[in-house]
Amino acid sequence: MASHTSLCLFLALFTAIICSAHAYRFVVGGKDGWVLNPSENYSHWAEKRRFQVNDTLFFKYKKGADSVLVVTKDDYEKCKTEKPIKKMEDGDSVFKFDRSGPVLLHQWKEWQL
Secondary structure, eight states: OHHHHHHHHHHHHHHHHHHHHOOOEEETTGGGOSOSSOSSOHHHHHHTOOOOTTOEEEEEOOBTTBOEEEEOHHHHHTTOOSSOSEEEOSSEEEEEOOSSSOOEEEEGGGGGO
């Protein structure tokens, strides 16, 4: 009986570890990609999802015509782009969540209008 209980406990813990280690890849904008006027607002899109550490966001856009910036909260609110934390501009950008907490991503093209 004790060995059966131990086996069940081991399987439950093993399953929990495997499930918690799985990271997801989210394609931002779906089939449309990272575009200026998306069919669904990106904030609304993000609110419907739960991101975890090690999940990734994939941004597909035209290289040279757009980019993705990671900025501070203050820079986000003031639309300041001079000193981003990170700038991605290769057309196939991947952002990995390496910590919990808010992350502010913006589209550079928005400020060029």
